[in-house]
Amino acid sequence: METKGKALVTGASSGIGRETAIKLAKEGFQVIAAARRKERLDELARQNSNIIPRPVDLSDSKAMEDFCKELSNLSEPITVLINNAGFSLRGAIEDVSISAVxxxxxxxxxxLIKITQACLPGMRRxxxxxxxxxxxxxxxxPFPTSGPYSATKHAVEAISDALRMEVRPFGIRVITIRPGVIGSEFNETANRLTGDLLSRTDPDYKTVYQTYGAGMGKLFTNVTVPGPELIADLIVEAVLSDSPKAVYAKGPFVKELLGERLRLDDEGFYEFMMEKTGLKGLVVE
Ligand SMILES: NC(=O)c1ccc[n+]([C@@H]2O[C@H](COP(=O)([O-])OP(=O)(O)OC[C@H]3O[C@@H](n4cnc5c(N)ncnc54)[C@H](OP(=O)(O)O)[C@@H]3O)[C@@H](O)[C@H]2O)c1
Known part of the structure; x- marks a missing residue:
């Protein structure tokens, strides 16, 4: 069957990746759907004839070596790559183990870098x-207690910005997506991986976690959290566009927080966030 080309979506077993895989398949792309949970991917493929399941654990170096080799040797190269797989864990910097980070x-x-490297030669050809x-x-x-996750996303921003300039001469477009808070399995996974922080932290940090938790509760009052379709639609719009923007941002807190980050200087934004998170003026005796 004639398709619009071959796409790869990582993290396609749930949330934003799953919705994006379905939408790209409906648009006529042949979609390789990658994630760890095979049964989820098989189910997705049963429901969408344009989807090919490919179980892989991005943290398993041998499995990734095989996967990347497979991607490099595809007779029809991937022309749309959605680097979506990701997760978060929480905790103050003192409370997160280096192995978890x-x-x-x-x-x-x-x-993300390994898969991008495996797909680029085909795109360049x-x-x-x-x-x-x-x-x-x-x-x-970053939000406090979310330093390592934020660090991975700061790094994704830097890699994307550099890559965009490097590969534009070959006709390859690099698009960064910045979702606000989205309803998916993301929170549940972060809670499961983080465990009970309050029970294992030093008593010094208890007030910090509790005050921050109350601040976040306030921040989320009256916020309606949208589903992953919002971001999947944005991704597909960017993919199909003849002249996509470098960066797309959508969802709760995009205007209120990200907008302020882009408007204020470092000192101003620090004060703004201390206020927003409820930590301003907190002193632990
Ligand atoms: N939800 C939000 O509020 C939000 C906000 C901003 C950005 N994002 C970003 O959006 C992306 C998608 O998140 P989501 O909200 O859709 O979360 P999600 O529902 O938890 O989906 C995460 C996906 O990543 C996959 N994944 C996790 N670890 C993996 C591993 N070791 N190997 C392969 N796949 C792995 C999961 O599949 P398996 O478990 O089956 O492997 C799952 O398909 C992430 O990069 C996230 O950081 C989310």
Whole structure:
């Protein structure tokens, strides 16, 4: 069957990736759907004839080596790459283990780079391609207790900005997506991986977590959290556009927080965030 070309969506077993895979398949792309949960991908493929399931763990170096080799050797190269797989864990910097931070970077950053490297030679040969990288509003500023996750997204921003300039001469477009807060399995996964922070932290930090938690509760009052379709639609719009923007941002807190980050200087934004998170003036005796 004639298709619009071959696409790869990582993290296609749930949330934004799943919706994006379905929408791209409906647009006529043949979509390789990658993630760890095979049964989810198989189900997706059963429901969409244009979707090919490909179970892979981005944090498994041997599995990634095989996967990347496979991508490099495809007779029809990937021309649309959606680097979406990602997760978060929470905790003050003192409370996160280095091995957990390394694993986070393995998936959110190194996995993205490896897959991009495997797809680029094919795109260069064809002198066309679109790479969409999922950042976040926290790719431009961190929330407290979300430092390592924010760091991975800051890195995704930097890699995307550099790559965009490097590959434009070959007709390859690089698009950064910055979602605000989106309803998916993201929160649940972060809660599961983080565990009970309050029970294991030093008593010094308890007040910080509790005050910040109350600040966030206030911030979320009256916020309606949209589903992943909002971002999947944005991704597909960018992919189909003849002249996509470098960066797209959408969802709750894009205007209120990201907008302020882009408007204020470093000192001003620090004061703004201390106020917003409820931490301003907090002193632990
Ligand atoms: N939801 C939000 O509020 C939000 C906001 C800003 C940015 N984002 C970003 O948007 C992207 C998608 O998130 P989402 O909201 O759709 O979350 P989600 O529903 O939790 O989906 C995450 C996807 O990543 C995959 N994944 C996680 N670890 C993996 C690994 N080791 N190997 C392969 N795949 C892995 C998961 O699949 P398996 O578990 O099956 O492997 C799943 O398909 C992420 O990059 C996230 O950082 C989300």
């Amino acid at each position: 390394k694993n986070l970077f393995e998936v959110n950053l190194f996995g 064809l002198r066309k391609g679109t790479i969409v990288n999922l950042s976040s509003i926290v790719g431009k500023f």
